Amino acid sequence: MCLDDYIVSCIDKEPPLLATLNRKAHIDLLRPRMIAGHLQGRILKMLVRMQQPKRILEIGTYTGYATLCLAEGLPEDGEIHTIEIDDEMEDFIRNQFEQTVLKNKIHLHTGDALEMIPRLEGSFDMVFIDADKRDYCEYYESVFDKVRKGGIILADNTLWNGKVLEEPHPNDKQTIGIIRFNEMIAKDTRIEKVILPLRDGLTVIYKK
Numbered sequence: 028m029c030l031d032d033y034i035v036s037c038i039d040k041e042p043p044l045l046a047t048l049n050r051k052a053h054i055d056l057l058r059p060r061m062i063a064g065h066l067q068g069r070i071l072k073m074l075v076r077m078q079q080p081k082r083i084l085e086i087g088t089y090t091g092y093a094t095l096c097l098a099e100g101l102p103e104d105g106e107i108h109t110i111e112i113d114d115e116m117e118d119f120i121r122n123q124f125e126q127t128v129l130k131n132k133i134h135l136h137t138g139d140a141l142e143m144i145p146r147l148e149g150s151f152d153m154v155f156i157d158a159d160k161r162d163y164c165e166y167y168e169s170v171f172d173k174v175r176k177g178g179i180i181l182a183d184n185t186l187w188n189g190k191v192l193e194e195p196h197p198n199d200k201q202t203i204g205i206i207r208f209n210e211m212i213a214k215d216t217r218i219e220k221v222i223l224p225l226r227d228g229l230t231v232i233y234k235k
Contacts, residue, residue, distance in 0.1 A: 034066060041065045045095060048123055052090050055119075061089050063157075063183075067226055068096035071155070071181075074231075075100025078179055080152030085109040086140045086166050087158030089116065091123045097155060098129040106132050108147060110140045112158070144169045151175070157183040160201040163208035171217075171234075178234045180218075185209055186228025 028036075041049070045068060052059040063071060071093055075083070079102050085094055088111035098107050111120060114137050124130045136143055140158060144166075150173050156166050163182060174180060185191075187205045195202040212220050212230065219233040 031066070038066065039069050041068070042099075044123070044126055045092060048090060048092055048095075052092070056090070063093040063096060064226070067183075067229070068092060070225065070229070071096040072100040074179070074181070075153065078153060079105075080179070081105050082149065082151045083107040083153045083155065084144075084147070084151045084170065084173070085155045085157070086144075086170070087111065087156070088120055088135065089157075091120045091135075093155065093157065094120075094133060095123065095127060095129065097153075098127075098132050101129075101132055106134065108134045108136060108151075110136045110138065110143055110158075112137075112139055141165055141169055144173070147173070149173075151178065153179045153181070155181045155183070159204075160184060160187070160208075161204040163204050164211050167208065167211070174234050176234055180232040180234065182208065182212075182230040182232065184227040185222055185230040186224065188227060191228075 049062060052062050075097055081102065081104060083097055085097065085107060088094055088109045094107060094109045101107065117137050120135060124133050124135065141162065152175055154170050154174055156163060158166065185205060187202055190202045191206055191209060195206065212232065217235060219235060221231050223229045223231060
């Protein structure tokens with residue numbers, strides 16, 4: 028047994044709907060590793076439980092796995108808005124959401140997040156960024172003023188398989204985007220931040 032397997036054996040079990048979604052992603056989709064997975068999913072739920080946000084914004088839905096984990100931790104009157112740019116994933120995503128009692132808490136938006144974020148009304152207590160790595164800085168700046176003081180921003184994949192330690196190839200725009208984001212966050216005095224070495228790295232940002 029590896030350490031990851033041991034950790035998973037000692038934490039809350041993956042809910043049946045998410046376990047089924049996990050298997051379905053590995054069978055039907057080209058990039059199943061992009062889903063949050065059991066451990067990260069339970070951590071996302073726990074962070075929501077601890078923070079008790081009323082409104083969450085997720086940038087990058089993919090299969091809806093992380094969306095469902097975030098929604099699990101919401102208070103009774105909480106809601107999550109999630110944005111996915113790939114309209115070919117919409118039927119897959121909606122099918123997952125229709126199977127959960129949490130479906131009325133979830134609002135799916137299809138389109139370019141940088142175009143849609145300014146149109147969203149109200150503020151958010153938590154934001155989860157997990158979309159095109161090339162645009163992480165732009166997502167962050169676009170959403171920052173919509174996050175209330177004391178709110179949380181989570182950014183996934185910020186260690187990017189260790190590529191952040193290497194000089195990126197000029198054509199590797201994803202790695203360049205992550206490095207640029209990490210450097211920007213490090214200098215931002217409006218926030219407190221920490222990177223958790225979870226999977227590909229999860230940055231937790233507190234807006235002061």
